[in-house]
Amino acid sequence: AQSVAQPEDQVNVAEGNPLTVKCTYSVSGNPYLFWYVQYPNRGLQFLLKYITGDNLVKGSYGFEAEFNKSQTSFHLKKPSALVSDSALYFCAVREASNYQLIWGAGTKLIIKP
């Protein structure tokens, strides 16, 4: 069965510091992995995805994520956090042969000035 875990309900980072939001997954075949961001009272916005190829994926707003097959992880990173990055972040996974998208529970990211 497919599953995705975001082990941290909340991550606190000081502005200017690097940030990491964790995501691990479980699928039987090749995974397609996604990160979305939800700002308060808004819909979700797509940030980046891993389909195939380079394990380091770059996305919107300076975010990147690294696909690690051996650790079945797809952590979201940014070298220098901004207060405006404060939002709810969702990881999602889909098995390549399956159209069902499985969502993580979300991680609230708080960037303090």
Place this chain on the structure above:
Amino acid sequence: DTAVSQTPKYLVTQMGNDKSIKCEQNLGHDTMYWYKQDSKKFLKIMFSYNNKELIINETVPNRFSPKSPDKAHLNLHINSLELGDSAVYFCASSPGLAGRDEQFFGPGTRLTVL
């Protein structure tokens, strides 16, 4: 132009009433979705339509009925509203069912059942 739009943005109603939420996308996508986000922000897929055909129908009460008059529209009708239906409902679309496609979300409809 808004890519995925939903109306209304807010909906406050009494228990037992029937209500509808409308969704339209102008992206030319083939696939549309309805999600429910509860008060803890958990996101749950409810329905998925591809080319007006129902593809995903998760364990959702029969009181919820989606309708897709054409590929650009996916409406959600809810009968006999209950307190537990209070949530934010998101419509989304994607180019197709292909696993590599990301989804585009509407702004959400906040439903409050009193």
